[in-house]
Amino acid sequence: MSWMGWGRLALATALVSTMGVGTALAETLRLSHNTGDGTTWHKGAERFGELLAERSDGEMSLRVFPNAQLAGGDQMRQADMVGRGALDFVMTSAINVTPLVQEMAVFSLPYMYENYDQVDATTAEGGPAEALRGILREKGIEVLAWGENGFREVTNNTRPIRSPADMAGLNMRVAGPMYIDVMNALGANPQQMQWTETLTALQQGVVDGQENPIGAVIIPQQVYEVQKYLTTWHYSYDPIFLGISKAKFDAYDAETQGMLREVAAEAMEYQRQITREGTETGVAFLREKGMEVYEPTPEELAAFREATQPAFDQWAQQVGPELVASFQDAIAEAVAQAN
Numbered sequence: 001m002s003w004m005g006w007g008r009l010a011l012a013t014a015l016v017s018t019m020g021v022g023t024a025l026a027e028t029l030r031l032s033h034n035t036g037d038g039t040t041w042h043k044g045a046e047r048f049g050e051l052l053a054e055r056s057d058g059e060m061s062l063r064v065f066p067n068a069q070l071a072g073g074d075q076m077r078q079a080d081m082v083g084r085g086a087l088d089f090v091m092t093s094a095i096n097v098t099p100l101v102q103e104m105a106v107f108s109l110p111y112m113y114e115n116y117d118q119v120d121a122t123t124a125e126g127g128p129a130e131a132l133r134g135i136l137r138e139k140g141i142e143v144l145a146w147g148e149n150g151f152r153e154v155t156n157n158t159r160p161i162r163s164p165a166d167m168a169g170l171n172m173r174v175a176g177p178m179y180i181d182v183m184n185a186l187g188a189n190p191q192q193m194q195w196t197e198t199l200t201a202l203q204q205g206v207v208d209g210q211e212n213p214i215g216a217v218i219i220p221q222q223v224y225e226v227q228k229y230l231t232t233w234h235y236s237y238d239p240i241f242l243g244i245s246k247a248k249f250d251a252y253d254a255e256t257q258g259m260l261r262e263v264a265a266e267a268m269e270y271q272r273q274i275t276r277e278g279t280e281t282g283v284a285f286l287r288e289k290g291m292e293v294y295e296p297t298p299e300e301l302a303a304f305r306e307a308t309q310p311a312f313d314q315w316a317q318q319v320g321p322e323l324v325a326s327f328q329d330a331i332a333e334a335v336a337q338a339n
Ligand code: X2X
Pocket: 034, 035, 075, 092, 093, 095, 096, 149, 174, 175, 194, 195, 211, 212, 213, 217
């Protein structure tokens, strides 16, 4: 056969196999997350989709839906929908799952963590975060991997925040129930609101401020365009996770399940890396954009920690003292290792 002939045969074979996969086997899965399409969440989800297509030889493809679109804009409902099998995948932050599973608030208790090493000690394989996998499984959600929203920093349009007293009377948008109690402990007026409605609310002065991580959300969602002051108070850490409907997961064979876990871990590793990079360079970037950034001293951080202690104690009870202690033990070990 001529060179042209071989070429045509190869093309025909390729077409046939693609069509075979397309018609008989290809499965399109849906993933919901609740931030915009420029965030590190979205980038992590897209990476997951790319890897999934690659490792399944095109048998699986993923559609990523940002802004909690598939849950009617309700960021708290996504996990519930995945639990019921109404959605295949969810990527969301721990705080959004607390209405379904209170224990998920353990990560975000005020001043639980001081740095990434402490975080990683709890989310690493075999660490105390594994207990949450079991709890979420009971709700129909299989956690495939942990990712990162990050340390949540406070922004507002009224004044620089240097001490708890500066929070008094500020109208603060918050994402979930625990943050209502934390803001109350600080003397602010918290208001729970969907993230998708928050930028407009800030712009129109419906609320004075909000709190979110720098690399994952504040920069990619251009919060600096509607907020003047930022304080790096690191008051609460927020992980995200990539989860799949348990019914869906259980229906796959062991090999596919293993592939899903592997691919999710890889995508979330990438997501965590770009989030940390964006956070590291973030303060300088935000200053360039005209934000006034205040970086509290260790003494000032201690004052915030003290002021939020009542909310920590209250929520530690709700989460369960044993779970909290298991996190604190892993953190103490990380501290000992660092010294
Ligand atoms: O709503 C928020 O603040 C966000 C995007 O960080 C969460 O999903 C908790």
